[in-house]
Amino acid sequence: FRCQDGSYAEVLDRGHMIRNADGQAERMIGAMLDLTRSRSAETALRLSEERFSTILETIEAAFAIVKVKFDADDRPVDYFFVEANPAFERQAGVNLRGKWVTEFAPNLESFWFETYGHVAKTGEPANFENYANTFERWFDVRAVRVGAPADRQIAIFFSDVTQRRDAEERLRVSEAVARENIERVQLALAAGAIIGTWHWDLPTDCFTVDEAFARVFNLDPALGRDGLSLEQVAMTVHPDDQATLISAIDEAIARGGVYSHQYRVRGADGKYNWIEANGRVECAEDGTPLRFPGVLIDVEERRNVEAERDRANAALRALNDTLEQRVTARTADLMQAEEKLRQSQKMEAVGQLTGGLAHDFNNLLAGISAALELMEKRIAQGRLKDVDKYLVTAQGATKRAAALTHRLLAFSRRQTLDPRPTDVNTLIVGMTELIQRTVGPSIRLKTLAAADLWPALVDASQLENALLNLCINARDAMPDGGCITVETSNRSVTVESARTLDIPQGQYLCLCVKDTGTGMSADIVAKAFDPFFTTKPLGQGTGLGLSMIYGFTKQSGGQVRVHSQVGQGTTMCIYLPRYSGETQQNHDATHNMTTPLAKAGETILIVDDEPTVRMLLRDVLSELGYVVLVAADSVEGLETLRSSAHIDLLITDVGLPGGMNGRQMADAGLEIRPKLKTLFITGYAENAVLGNGQLGPGMQVLTKPFAVDTLVARVSNLISNPGE
Known part of the structure; x- marks a missing residue:
């Protein structure tokens, strides 16, 4: 738009059309805005920004604008580079524009x-000036806040001053060395230890010395005044020190500054003495070496003192080495004494174990022996009606002895287990009525079953015995009544928890029995799983209940833990590894109590080194109609297997004489008779039988002592099921 003065101005023209009822335009109103000032301001701002950008792009000083990041506690934890000029990139060694500093330097100092x-x-x-370890440089930094306070932005100007700082450090070190030399020379002067001086004019290579210097080097004083060569001076230096002396002199001249070196010189008497040469190489402004004056100091006595000190230190080190040897020997003696104590404690524990075992078995043997003796007398007297009473007594004592042995094997983790996938919640439901009858009406029983409880691979009958034992212990801890809670849960054991529980990391089923009884002290808890340890009066407990539970859970790959406080009750928890698979109903062929009879010609080979066992097995099986062959060792048994005799079943002990155990003999027999069935009878589950915990097809294990009905059922099951 043209103005009155003839010039043109840029305007913003805005208007509004007004129309009548028929929509026809009648008039228009509007306004014009002169944009001259705003355009001028924009142009000035653009030019200013261009000048600012040109300055930042070309200046040597590094510049950046950063936005500081704070955490929830208002502590600075990072900063973002909004702007950074090329000088910043050159001096920092990296372009950080648009980046967080921790992306480049995650370990940047908190300063x-x-x-x-x-x-x-x-x-x-x-x-400030500060050294950045990440960049390995010294920076001179100036920082000011820019923008609104809430923006948390600052402008940073800095320059790399690493070279200056390094030069200052070199100067500081040089001055420190010079001060040391001056102090040493001053002390030598005060003590009269200065023994000569020299002056070396480096451009003319004129090396002059005083008479004292010449005497030290056993030289003609006249030569010293006229000028010597370095080779002449080095002639009387000890051969071992000549190379290092020349190297030290060359290094001092090359770098300039102070010089100090010790070496040996041969005197007029032919002996070598230690001296110290101290000097300073003076240079021109361009660094050209000009002069090299210095003095000689007698350090023979000081070197002798240092040598004596070194000998004393060597003697001290030798003494320390000898002392360490004596300490090592003493430590070995202590370890040996500790081992003897540990062995003594082991023997004491074994003595306690065997003593308790002997006590319990003496009681049982007394009952068996007396019952058999009375049976013998009554039969001789013809009083047969009393025989049944003594027979029941002897059988009861035998069963208690078998139970005691079973608990010992459980504690030692040598019992024979039949692990199967088990639903523990279902097992608890099936035992609830039995537990309630056992603990009595004064005890309230609660069960808390976890939903979707993981199955466990466990011997269900042994787990039932363990649960019943825990509930009986809980009942005994509540003489005035109380509450027992049986609870199951799924537990994922972490690395930290695994160390505490002493089990591998993984997933476990947890079965806990809690009571509201008297609780146990820490001393009692520490001994709770020891065999034959019991808090009950003499004759009211064997002390094998908890030890049996401990051995059973460890043999099953789990753990048992106890938490108790006096007056606040006790919690016993059994941890069993999770089984990945489906559960199945437990079954046992021994529950079929119908006595089977042998078919014509069915033959059984019995191999056992105990004559009484062979005799009893032969009598039992012969009465059922089986043809019975017997062998006393593995050699005789293997010969029978290799013979042409028809054999339907092998019954063998595991521990056999003759060079082979029962499992090895059975495996050898399978090579001859591939369809041979085997029943192992054993006092405990030897590794030779179970191997990795699995028996081969057509093999079963029966633990001694066993009931005759159980033996008969196992034999019938194996012979009548050829597919197993």
Whole structure:
């Protein structure tokens, strides 16, 4: 738009058309806005920004604008580079524009965050020099806040001053060495230890010395005044020190500054003495070496003192080495004594174990022996009606002895288990009525079953015995009544928990029995799983219940833990590894109590080194109609297997004489008779039988002592099921 003065101005023309009822335009109203000033301001701002950008792009000083990041506690933890000029990239060695500093330097010192954060929060400028380990440089930094306080932005100007700092450090070290030399020379002067001086004019290579210097080097004083060569001076230096002396002199001349070196010189008497040469290489402004004056100091006595000190230190080190040897020997003696004590404690524990075992078995043997003796007398007297009473007594004592042995094997983890996938919740439901009858009406029984409880691979009958034992212990801890809670849960054991529970990391089923009884002290808890340990009066407990549970859970790959406080009850928890698979109903062929009869010609081979066992097995099986062959060792048994005799079943002990155990003999027999069935009878589950915990097809294990009905059922099951 043209103005009155003839010039043109840029305007913003805006208007509004007004129309009548028929929509026809009648008039228009509007306004014009002169944009001259705003355009001028924009142009000025653009030019200013261009000048600012040109300055930042070309200046040698590094510049950056950063935004400081704070955490929830208002502590600076990072900063973002909004702007950074090329000089910043050159001096920092990296382009950080548009990046967080921790992306490049995750281990940057906290000093930088704290300093920049303080400037951003308070607005107080900062001016400092600091070394950045990440960049391996010294920086002279100036930081000021820019923009609104809430923006938390600061401008940073800095320059790399590494070279200056390094030069200052070199100067400081050089001055420190010079001060040391001056102090040493001053002390030598005060003590009269200066023994000569020299002056070396380096451009003319004129080396002059005083008479004292010449005497030290056993030289003609006249030569010293006229000028010597370095080779002439080095002639009387000890051969072992000549190379290092020349090297030290060359190094001092090359770098300039102070010089100090010790070496040996041969005197007029032919002996070598230690001296110390101290000097300073003076240089021109361009670094050209000009002069090299210095003095000689007698250090023979000091070197002798140092040598004596070194000998004393060597003697001290030798003494220390001898002392360490004596300490090592003493430690070995202590370890040996500790081992003897540990062995003594083991023997004491074995003595306690065997003593308790002997006590319980003596009681049982007394009952068996007396019952058999009375049976013998009554039969001789013809009083047969009393025989049944003594027979029941002897059988009862035998069963109690078998139970005691079973608990010992459980504690030692040598019992024969029949692990199967088991639903523990279902097992508890099936035992609830039995447990309630056992603990009595004064005890309230609660069960808390976890939903979707993981199955466990466990011997269900042994787990039932363990649960019943725990509930009986809980009942005994509540003489005035109380509550027993049986609870199941799924537990994922972490690395930390695994160390505490002493089990491998993984997933476990947890079965806990809690009571509201008297609780146990820490001393009692520490002994709770020891065999024959019991808090009950003499004759009221064997002390094998908890030890049996401990052995059973360990043999099943789990663990048992106890938590108790006096007056606040006790919690016993059994941890069993999770089984990945489906559960199945437990079955046992021994439950079929119908006595089977042998078919014509069915033959059984019995191999056992105990004559009584062979005799009893032969009598039992012969009465059922089986043809019975017997062998006393593995050699005789293997010969029978290799013979042409028809054999339907092999019954063998595991521990056999003759060079082979029962499992090895059975495996050898399978090579001859591939369809041979085997029933192992054993006192405990030897590794030779179970191997990795699995028996081969057509093999079963029966634990001694066993009931005759159980033996008969196992024999019939194996012979009548050829597919197993």
